[in-house]
Amino acid sequence: MQKIICDTLIDAGHVLPIAPENRAFKNHGLVLQGDRIAAIGPLPTLLENYAPKEHLSFPEGILIPGLINAHGHAAMTLLRGVGEDMLLEPWLRDRIWPMEKDLVSPEFVATGTELAITEMLGRGVTTFVDMYFFPEITADVARRAHMRCLLAFPIFEGVTNWARDVDDCFRLGFELHDTARGNPLIDVAFGPHAPYTVSRATLERVLMYSQELGLGVHIHLHETAAEVAAARAREGRSWIDVLDQIGLLNPQLQAVHMTQVTPAEVERFAETGAHVIHCPGSNMKLADGICPVNTLDAAGVNVAIGTDGGASNNGLDVLHDARLASLLAKTEARRADAGKASASLYKATLGGARAIGREDDLGSLEPGKLADVVVFTPASLAAWPLHDPFAALLHHGSAWNANAVWVGGRRTVADGKPLLIDTAALRGRIETQTRRIAALTARG
Amino acid sequence: MQKIICDTLIDAGHVLPIAPENRAFKNHGLVLQGDRIAAIGPLPTLLENYAPKEHLSFPEGILIPGLINAHGHAAMTLLRGVGEDMLLEPWLRDRIWPMEKDLVSPEFVATGTELAITEMLGRGVTTFVDMYFFPEITADVARRAHMRCLLAFPIFEGVTNWARDVDDCFRLGFELHDTARGNPLIDVAFGPHAPYTVSRATLERVLMYSQELGLGVHIHLHETAAEVAAARAREGRSWIDVLDQIGLLNPQLQAVHMTQVTPAEVERFAETGAHVIHCPGSNMKLADGICPVNTLDAAGVNVAIGTDGGASNNGLDVLHDARLASLLAKTEARRADAGKASASLYKATLGGARAIGREDDLGSLEPGKLADVVVFTPASLAAWPLHDPFAALLHHGSAWNANAVWVGGRRTVADGKPLLIDTAALRGRIETQTRRIAALTARG
Numbered sequence: 001m002q003k004i005i006c007d008t009l010i011d012a013g014h015v016l017p018i019a020p021e022n023r024a025f026k027n028h029g030l031v032l033q034g035d036r037i038a039a040i041g042p043l044p045t046l047l048e049n050y051a052p053k054e055h056l057s058f059p060e061g062i063l064i065p066g067l068i069n070a071h072g073h074a075a076m077t078l079l080r081g082v083g084e085d086m087l088l089e090p091w092l093r094d095r096i097w098p099m100e101k102d103l104v105s106p107e108f109v110a111t112g113t114e115l116a117i118t119e120m121l122g123r124g125v126t127t128f129v130d131m132y133f134f135p136e137i138t139a140d141v142a143r144r145a146h147m148r149c150l151l152a153f154p155i156f157e158g159v160t161n162w163a164r165d166v167d168d169c170f171r172l173g174f175e176l177h178d179t180a181r182g183n184p185l186i187d188v189a190f191g192p193h194a195p196y197t198v199s200r201a202t203l204e205r206v207l208m209y210s211q212e213l214g215l216g217v218h219i220h221l222h223e224t225a226a227e228v229a230a231a232r233a234r235e236g237r238s239w240i241d242v243l244d245q246i247g248l249l250n251p252q253l254q255a256v257h258m259t260q261v262t263p264a265e266v267e268r269f270a271e272t273g274a275h276v277i278h279c280p281g282s283n284m285k286l287a288d289g290i291c292p293v294n295t296l297d298a299a300g301v302n303v304a305i306g307t308d309g310g311a312s313n314n315g316l317d318v319l320h321d322a323r324l325a326s327l328l329a330k331t332e333a334r335r336a337d338a339g340k341a342s343a344s345l346y347k348a349t350l351g352g353a354r355a356i357g358r359e360d361d362l363g364s365l366e367p368g369k370l371a372d373v374v375v376f377t378p379a380s381l382a383a384w385p386l387h388d389p390f391a392a393l394l395h396h397g398s399a400w401n402a403n404a405v406w407v408g409g410r411r412t413v414a415d416g417k418p419l420l421i422d423t424a425a426l427r428g429r430i431e432t433q434t435r436r437i438a439a440l441t442a443r444g
Numbered sequence: 445m446q447k448i449i450c451d452t453l454i455d456a457g458h459v460l461p462i463a464p465e466n467r468a469f470k471n472h473g474l475v476l477q478g479d480r481i482a483a484i485g486p487l488p489t490l491l492e493n494y495a496p497k498e499h500l501s502f503p504e505g506i507l508i509p510g511l512i513n514a515h516g517h518a519a520m521t522l523l524r525g526v527g528e529d530m531l532l533e534p535w536l537r538d539r540i541w542p543m544e545k546d547l548v549s550p551e552f553v554a555t556g557t558e559l560a561i562t563e564m565l566g567r568g569v570t571t572f573v574d575m576y577f578f579p580e581i582t583a584d585v586a587r588r589a590h591m592r593c594l595l596a597f598p599i600f601e602g603v604t605n606w607a608r609d610v611d612d613c614f615r616l617g618f619e620l621h622d623t624a625r626g627n628p629l630i631d632v633a634f635g636p637h638a639p640y641t642v643s644r645a646t647l648e649r650v651l652m653y654s655q656e657l658g659l660g661v662h663i664h665l666h667e668t669a670a671e672v673a674a675a676r677a678r679e680g681r682s683w684i685d686v687l688d689q690i691g692l693l694n695p696q697l698q699a700v701h702m703t704q705v706t707p708a709e710v711e712r713f714a715e716t717g718a719h720v721i722h723c724p725g726s727n728m729k730l731a732d733g734i735c736p737v738n739t740l741d742a743a744g745v746n747v748a749i750g751t752d753g754g755a756s757n758n759g760l761d762v763l764h765d766a767r768l769a770s771l772l773a774k775t776e777a778r779r780a781d782a783g784k785a786s787a788s789l790y791k792a793t794l795g796g797a798r799a800i801g802r803e804d805d806l807g808s809l810e811p812g813k814l815a816d817v818v819v820f821t822p823a824s825l826a827a828w829p830l831h832d833p834f835a836a837l838l839h840h841g842s843a844w845n846a847n848a849v850w851v852g853g854r855r856t857v858a859d860g861k862p863l864l865i866d867t868a869a870l871r872g873r874i875e876t877q878t879r880r881i882a883a884l885t886a887r888g
Contacts, residue, residue, distance in 0.1 A: 080840065081831030085784040119826035119843075284771035285839065287780040314839040315826075327728035327768075336731040340529040381867055382563035382759075385878040387525030387885070395729065395758040396524065398842050399563075423825055434829040441831070 007409065008032040009052035011043045012063035012375055014389040018349045019364035022342045024389045030063060032371040035184070035408035040365050058375045061403065062389045064345070065364050066126025066148075066372035067318040068352025071218070071256045071277045071306025073132045075104070075112030077119065078433050080310040082441065088224070088286050096311065099440055103433070104161040109134040111429040113141045114421065116316055121147070121418045123317045124374035124402035129254070129277075129306065129356060131191040131218055133162035136176050139186050145420050146412050148372060150356045151176065152191030152218035152254075155206065157199055166202050170209070177213070184408065187356065189216035189254070195239040196227060200246070207248050216252045216357055218277075219243075223257035224288045240265045249274045254355050256306065257282075258296075259289035266292075270299040275355035278347065280324035281315070282308030293325060294333050297343070304355035305348045319397040322348040326394055341390035371409035376400040451853065452476040453496035455487045456507035456819055458833040462793045463808035466786045468833045474507060476815040479628070479852035484809050502819045505847065506833045508789070509808050510570025510592075510816035511762040512796025515662070515700045515721045515750025517576045519548070519556030521563065522877050524754040526885065532668070532730050540755065543884055547877070548605040553578040555873040557585045558865065560760055565591070565862045567761045568818035568846035573698070573721075573750070573800060575635040575662055577606035580620050583630050589864050590856050592816060594800045595620065596635030596662035596698075599650065601643055610646050614653070621657070628852065631800065633660035633698070639683040640671060644690070651692050660696045660801055662721075663687075667701035668732045684709045693718045698799050700750060701726075702740075703733035710736075714743040719799035722791065724768035725759070726752030737769060738777050741787070748799035749792045763841040766792040770838055785834035815853035820844040 011029035016022075017040060029046040031039040039046060083095035109132065120128055127148040130138050135151040142149045153173035155166060163169045173188065180186035190206045192198040198206075210217050221239060222228055231239045240261070243249055251273035258276045261269075269276065278291045296303050305325060307316045322344040329339025353363025361370045376393060378384065383399040386392055393400060405413035412419055455473035460466075461484060473490045475483040483490060527539035553576065564572055571592040574582055579595040586593045597617035599610060607613045617632065624630035634650045636642040642650075654661050665683060666672055675683045684705070687693055695717035702720045705713075713720065722735045740747050749769060751760045766788040773783025797807025805814045820837060822828065827843040830836055837844060849857035856863055 078829060079831075080829065081835045084832045084835040084839075085781050088780050091780065115825065115828070119824070122824055122826065281771070284775045285780065287774040287778050287782070289778075290775065314835060315842055317842060320842070324771075327725070330731040331728045331734065334731050334733075336532050336535065336729065337529050338731070380563070380566055381559060381871060381874070382566065384559070384871070384874050385522060385524065385881065387523075387881070388528045391525045391528040391758060395528075398759055398761060398764070427825060427828070430825070430828050437829065437831070 003049060003051040005051050005053070006031050006033045006038055007053055009046060009050060009055045010058070010063060010373065010375065012058040012061035014061070015040070015063045015365065016345065016389060017365035018065055018346055019366060022346055030365060030373060032373070032406065032409045035370055037365060037367055037369050037371050039367055056404065058377060058403070061375040061377045062393060062400065063365070063373065063375050064124070064393070065349045065362070066374050066405065066407065067124045067348050068304065068356070068363065069120060069125045069128040069307055069316065069318050070254070070304035070352040070355050071129055071131070071279055071308055072116070072316065073309035074116035074128065074130045074138060075109040075132050076309035076311045077116040077316065078108065078112040078430070078437065080314045082311060082437070099437065101161065102440055103436060104133050106134050106137045108433055109137045110141055111426070111433050113138045114145065114426050115430060116310065117141065117145045117147050118418055118421050118423065118426065119316045121405055121413050122402055122416070123319060124376060124405065125316070125318050126372040126374065126405060126407050127352070127362065129218065133160060136172070136179070139176060139180055143183060143185060145418070146185065146407050146410055148185045148407055150187040150189055150216070151180070152189040152216070155190060155192040155198055155202060157197065157202065170205070177215070189218050191218045194220040194223070195242055196230065200242070203243070203246050203248065207246055210252050216254055217248060218254040219256065221255040221258055222260045225260050228260045238265065240268065244268055252357065257288065257291065259283055259291050261292060266295055266299045266301065269296070269301045275302045275304060277304050277306045277355060278325055279306045279308040279321065280328055281313040281321045284324070285312050290328055290332065292332065294329050294338060302351055302354045303347050304352040305344070317397070318348045319393055323394050323397065341388070341394040344394055345390055371406050373406045374402050375404040377403040447493060447495040449495050449497070450475050450477045450482055451497055453490060453494060453499045454502070454507060454817065454819065456502040456505040458505070459484070459507045459809065460789065460833060461809035462509055462790055463810060466790055474809055474817060476817070476850065476853045479814055479854070481809060481811055481813050481815050483811055500848065502821060502847070505819040505821045506837060506844065507809070507817065507819050508568070508837070509793045509806070510818050510849065510851065511568045511792050512748065512800070512807065513564060513569045513572040513751055513760065513762050514698070514748035514796040514799050515573055515575070515723055515752055516560070516760065517753035518560035518572065518574045518582060519553040519576050520753035520755045521560040521760065522552065522556040522874070522881065524758045526755060526881070532732070543881065545605065546884055547880060548577050550578050550581045552877055553581045554585055555870070555877050557582045558589065558870050559874055560754065561585065561589045561591050562862055562865050562867065562870065563760045565849055565857050566846055566860070567763060568820060568849065569760070569762050570816040570818065570849060570851050571796065571806065573662065577604060580616070580623070583620060583624055587627060587629060589862070590629065590851050590854055592629045592851055594631040594633055594660070596633040596660070599634060599636040599642055599646060601641065601646065614649070621659070633662050635662050638664040638667070639686055640674065644686070647687070647690050647692065651690055654696050660698055661692060662698040663700065665699040665702055666704045669704050672704045682709065684712065688712055696801065701732065701735065703727055703735050705736060710739055710743045710745065713740070713745045719746045719748060721748050721750045721799060722769055723750040723752040723765065724772055725765045726756040728768070729756050734772055734776070736776065738773050738782060746795055746798045747791050748796040749788070761841070762792050763837055767838050767841065785832070785838040788838055789834055815850050817850045818846050819848040821847040
């Protein structure tokens with residue numbers, strides 16, 4: 001019988017496809033053709049049916065879909081460690097915002113984003129959602145690194161280092177959308193910062209454009225109790241209520257943080273199909289409160305995982321935050337069988353894909369989906385014994401390295417090293433930004 | 445002026461001595477002579493005064509005292525991943541305890557302990573407290589790896605794979621104490637498992653011997669709400685009350701977990717000088733509840749950090765658990781300035797030394813103390829920029845590797861590789877144990 005010629009066959013000791021069954025399979029393989037997954041199955045079967053141009057074998061590896069970091073501010077990686085252990089408001093007001101005012105430029109964003117991508121690739125992330133200034137620069141960097149991203153371009157009322165005013169934000173965002181149209185790696189969404197930094201009129205414009213263009217809306221929502229209390233005092237309702245009235249609770253909504261939610265609000269999210277982006281590392285570090293994920297899960301709300309910016313985590317390790325999600329779920333439920341490792345890994349893959357409207361072609365190892373794929377291999381002897389691959393990645397992720405990464409069928413990491421990042425040049429540019437930051441810190 | 449000849453001079457970009465000041469110093473060095481720290485200071489000053497036989501420079505490194513893992517069951521590393529996401533009681537009763545019955549032997553303990561030590565060295569741990577069967581085997585393995593340990597030999601009422609009964613536990617423990625006496629790396633303590641697995645009479649014996657011999661008492665205490673409720677039902681008081689009445693609340697007590705404590709109990713700990721070993725990763729994973737560390741800190745109770753066994757974490761990364769300690773403290777206090785990185789690093793070093801009665805010679809970089817020292821260096825570009833070395837280790841520890849480790853002035857890790865572990869042979873022995881475990885799992 002004639003075998004089917006294909007580009008790549010990858011086999012691994014353990015394969016976790018996430019869907020259609022959230023199970024672990026041993027000694028399975030994946031066939032890639034072009035930018036897609038062509039087949040998945042037991043290795044012997046695949047070898048019988050396919051003639052791959054390239055066959056890569058990872059007998060000690062765990063093969064999963066590329067992880068999706070559903071919320072972050074990539075360039076802020078350069079500010080990691082600035083103003084540690086400060087109360088949230090002084091931290092933002094006295095350290096972060098003044099520094100951003102002085103620092104944020106195309107070069108700052110290019111360097112910080114490339115650094116963030118380098119780190120994320122090292123931890124198996126193939127898609128990141130970014131909400132930061134100069135998203136057109138972020139798009140360039142992602143394109144060169146062959147990294148998939150959703151750019152939630154910022155929408156603020158006043159002047160920022162990037163845009164003159166809110167109209168300028170929209171103008172620049174639409175320009176980005178036009179130029180990105182041809183590139184399958186770059187998606188665009190609206191990124192109205194938060195309901196308290198963006199006017200009602202602007203939110204209504206966002207809804208209108210979002211529906212016209214079929215683009216997502218990515219917003220910080222109910223991050224802290226103080227934020228919700230201020231809304232009640234000012235508006236007489238919560239911000240979720242405000243968004244609901246405008247019509248923004250719908251399947252395009254990507255609501256980040258959501259640490260404070262009433263049962264009625266959970267119900268509205270479930271009814272409307274709006275998504276929640278859970279950022280446990282950041283929420284704990286900034287003492288925001290904890291997103292009630294068990295409740296959201298029980299109500300059928302889709303939850304994805306985000307690391308948030310490097311300055312409030314401080315890693316960009318989606319597995320790390322997925323682990324926190326599991327630990328918090330167990331703690332909140334007071335049951336060790338809550339927050340299952342497989343459920344948290346789902347949130348970090350297919351949950352993320354659903355949140356960004358890409359469940360049809362991302363987030364799981366299924367024929368027809370895009371070939372965004374990661375193989376983790378042991379970083380040391382500490383990886384052994386391997387009794388449970390879900391637990392290995394979730395609860396002992398540090399013993400596993402992202403050895404091999406493919407985005408859209410193209411190899412971007414081999415032997416743990418990123419193939420499309422000039423790390424030496426990047427180091428130099430990081431140094432330059434570090435000196436700028438140090439000069440500011442010394443002055444301030 | 446004649447320079448002082450010394451064995452080793454280590455310098456690093458950042459030095460965190462923990463005491464006398466919990467601060468970060470730049471471009472400082474450490475002088476080692478024999479098994480001790482001879483001096484610490486700015487590198488130029490040390491170079492003026494000392495003539496080291498060996499000078500090791502880590503300009504990109506962070507130099508700290510060796511981390512102290514104040515609670516664990518090292519050999520259980522072999523059971524990492526067995527019975528994940530199960531409720532606590534069925535997990536222990538139906539998976540772990542039956543498997544231990546079949547598996548625990550000198551070879552199981554030797555292999556599991558050596559694996560645990562290899563992992564811990566890779567994360568900068570130089571002292572571990574262990575509570576497991578065949579502690580005399582653990583002592584052998586630790587001795588060969590030149591790893592410091594406190595062996596809290598188990599005390600159980602009934603028969604175990606190690607001892608016939610409680611008298612046998614004491615007999616074997618005293619034997620261990622005698623043979624270990626000559627070795628500065630091995631300390632011994634009493635390890636009565638928990639107040640509900642050990643009789644009152646046995647606890648009274650432990651107190652008596654502990655005071656006679658000046659040895660510590662290491663016990664699981666108030667790990668779950670169910671445990672405390674059972675005590676109240678059975679004894680009419682809490683287990684802390686029971687230990688208090690016996691007289692076990694004193695500076696030799698190392699109380700592990702302590703997730704449930706009343707204000708009066710916190711007060712008793714503060715008054716008596718008893719120590720708490722905080723195991724946040726394990727407590728969260730097993731849904732035990734969270735130890736109220738902010739309250740303990742405020743009351744002046746000494747808190748140390750433990751990873752617990754590999755099967756309920758699942759790593760043996762003290763920095764990881766120290767990070768959880770910080771995040772939980774911020775979350776509980778609802779203040780981002782709680783749970784400071786420096787405070788959690790203290791718990792993982794000098795707090796641990798105090799808990800095991802070794803604050804005079806361990807836990808900080810001070811002249812006269814034992815030379816248990818670690819240098820972390822960047823694992824990747826993700827380590828940069830480095831704005832805050834405390835935060836770098838606590839909140840971004842995965843970007844840093846334990847490159848160099850000394851225990852008692854002797855180098856045990858170089859270039860991130862353990863010098864005294866035959867990793868190839870160990871891999872083979874892990875395989876053997878893995879097959880035994882797999883056979884049991886298949887049967888069960």
